[in-house]
Amino acid sequence: MALKSLVNVSHAGLLFNDDWTRSEVSHYARYFITAALFLVLIISRRERYPNLPRLNPKKGMEFTWRARLLDYMGRSRELLSEGTRQFADKPYKLYTELGDILVVPNKYAEELKSVRALDFSESASDATHGYVPGLNPFTTEPGFIAVIQNYLTKALVSLTAPISLEASKALRDVFTDSKEWKEVTPDDIMLVVSRMSSRIFMGEELCNDEEWIRESAQYVSAAFQGIFELSQWPRAMRPVVHWFLPRFGEIRQRLRRCRAVLQPHVDRRLAAKAAAGAGGGPTPRYNDSIEWFARELRPDHDPTNMQLSLTLVAVHTTTDLLTQTMMDIAKHPEILGPLREEAVSVLRSDGLKKSAFQKLRLMDACFKESQRLRPVMLAYFRRFAKEDVKLQDGFVIKKGTQIAMDGRAVLLNEADYPEPLRWDPYRFLRMRETAGGAAANKAHLVSASDKHVGFGHGIHACPGRFFAANELKVALAHVLLKYDWKLPTDATDLPPTVVGSSYMLPYGVKFLVARRQEELDMDAMEC
Numbered sequence: 039m040a041l042k043s044l045v046n047v048s049h050a051g052l053l054f055n056d057d058w059t060r061s062e063v064s065h066y067a068r069y070f071i072t073a074a075l076f077l078v079l080i081i082s083r084r085e086r087y088p089n090l091p092r093l094n095p096k097k098g099m100e101f102t103w104r105a106r107l108l109d110y111m112g113r114s115r116e117l118l119s120e121g122t123r124q125f126a127d128k129p130y131k132l133y134t135e136l137g138d139i140l141v142v143p144n145k146y147a148e149e150l151k152s153v154r155a156l157d158f159s160e161s162a163s164d165a166t167h168g169y170v171p172g173l174n175p176f177t178t179e180p181g182f183i184a185v186i187q188n189y190l191t192k193a194l195v196s197l198t199a200p201i202s203l204e205a206s207k208a209l210r211d212v213f214t215d216s217k218e219w220k221e222v223t224p225d226d227i228m229l230v231v232s233r234m235s236s237r238i239f240m241g242e243e244l245c246n247d248e249e250w251i252r253e254s255a256q257y258v259s260a261a262f263q264g265i266f267e268l269s270q271w272p273r274a275m276r277p278v279v280h281w282f283l284p285r286f287g288e289i290r291q292r293l294r295r296c297r298a299v300l301q302p303h304v305d306r307r308l309a310a311k312a313a314a315g316a317g318g319g320p321t322p323r324y325n326d327s328i329e330w331f332a333r334e335l336r337p338d339h340d341p342t343n344m345q346l347s348l349t350l351v352a353v354h355t356t357t358d359l360l361t362q363t364m365m366d367i368a369k370h371p372e373i374l375g376p377l378r379e380e381a382v383s384v385l386r387s388d389g390l391k392k393s394a395f396q397k398l399r400l401m402d403a404c405f406k407e408s409q410r411l412r413p414v415m416l417a418y419f420r421r422f423a424k425e426d427v428k429l430q431d432g433f434v435i436k437k438g439t440q441i442a443m444d445g446r447a448v449l450l451n452e453a454d455y456p457e458p459l460r461w462d463p464y465r466f467l468r469m470r471e472t473a474g475g476a477a478a479n480k481a482h483l484v485s486a487s488d489k490h491v492g493f494g495h496g497i498h499a500c501p502g503r504f505f506a507a508n509e510l511k512v513a514l515a516h517v518l519l520k521y522d523w524k525l526p527t528d529a530t531d532l533p534p535t536v537v538g539s540s541y542m543l544p545y546g547v548k549f550l551v552a553r554r555q556e557e558l559d560m561d562a563m564e565c
């Protein structure tokens with residue numbers, strides 16, 4: 039069978055383009071892809087849970103899952119809500135970009151939250167194809183999370199002031215000091231977040247290295263596009279198909295370029311340490327993640343992969359929540375006054391300390407509310423069962439199953455959140471003040487709980503949330519005091535973007551910003 043018709047059968051030309059048609063694909067590859075396709079057909083007929091209902095079964099003459107996958111990619115929000123409505127408290131099967139998954143009801147969240155046999159990293163790496171050469175930064179090394187928990191979070195005490203300084207410089211460059219309205223996009227906001235994060239990830243010397251900023255941003259952009267392209271192929275074919283997709287050549291080349299930029303810096307550090315050791319002088323000390331990884335990971339770890347991994351988990355997610363919250367505030371400008379008053383009052387009395395930013399309670403509540411209404415993932419608690427897991431009611435999650443839960447069923451639950459679709463900046467502030475004990479603690483932005491799963495839940499809940507919360511508040515404090523912002527008329531009512539399990543900023547969102555006279559000069563403040 040000709041390659042073109044084979045691809046058309048499996049993908050209806052979705053990924054079929056001129057590059058592919060022109061490319062020289064060997065006969066061997068044709069046979070290999072044919073064999074792989076048959077394997078997919080066979081595998082796709084094997085049901086792991088024959089007695090459980092399926093929300094999106096194949097229709098009529100559908101031999102592969104392609105049509106169901108495409109349907110899920112565009113309608114995941116409706117499908118997940120439909121699943122929760124139809125199957126309420128029962129698990130059901132759903133075909134998604136993660137493959138064939140088991141959607142588990144939220145009632146199991148507490149019981150499953152600490153089960154070690156349910157792995158997150160394997161599930162995440164599979165969803166982002168971390169097994170594909172060039173996407174290696176999407177697979178993290180053992181020890182990566184320990185670096186976040188034991189070094190990054192602790193460094194916030196000493197590094198909050200430098201992060202604030204970097205925010206100030208980045209905003210001056212990106213938002214500018216112009217008092218005229220100026221257009222700003224999420225990419226601009228990402229530049230600010232990226233510079234703030236790099237200050238702590240890479241240290242003072244490297245955080246403004248333009249070559250690194252450019253090369254790493256281009257790698258990340260190409261990688262995300264590649265992930266999206268490959269997600270549209272059946273899971274069993276992905277380990278082979280990427281070799282034939284032009285995008286993946288580009289991704290691998292961009293990764294090599296990142297390595298070429300970063301490695302000389304790492305080598306210079308090693309040389310400086312070796313020279314100090316040989317000469318008996320003091321060993322240079324660095325307080326950044328390049329150093330932390332060197333201490334905690336295997337000696338042969340790849341520093342470039344680790345930096346890109348950090349960027350991938352940290353920068354996009356933080357930019358996303360900052361931008362979403364700025365959008366929500368722009369739609370409710372009456373909250374600007376109280377937010378500014380809080381920032382001025384707390385920072386004036388406490389200075390640029392980590393503890394001061396923890397006292398910004400209204401701001402904390404705004405971020406949490408924005409995250410409640412649009413978390414980054416629709417299907418949360420994504421886990422891969424490394425062993426059979428038996429639940430108290432007798433249900434068994436079988437080894438090899440990919441599970442997920444419907445996050446919006448938790449976040450929009452009317453019993454916990456009256457008027458669940460309304461953005462209420464005081465909602466979590468009221469909860470802190472009126473609910474006692476544990477319930478009050480659950481109202482904090484950094485609290486990952488069964489009531490708010492924006493940062494996930496259980497032993498794999500986001501370990502970077504303390505860092506993210508600090509960075510978000512530093513950034514928003516600067517923006518609040520120094521800028522007015524609004525949504526231009528063509529960006530006031532844009533719907534969020536849904537691509538499979540990802541729930542993203544509206545396509546085309548932008549702001550108009552203008553410099554204002556701040557009540558308090560954060561740059562001149564004592565640390």
Ligand code: HEM
Pocket residue numbers: 158159183186190348351352353355356359414415418419420491492493494495496497498499500501502503505506
């Ligand atoms: C607003 C910003 C962020 C959001 C919304 C976010 C969200 C999430 C979510 C939903 C998960 C999955 C948790 C689960 O399934 O239970 C996760 C995991 C993770 N996040 Fe974040 N994250 C953010 C920032 C960060 C930052 C700044 C870092 C690192 C500095 C980070 C590092 C990680 C890591 C390493 C994991 C995997 C945890 C594991 O395997 O156990 N995240 N994050």
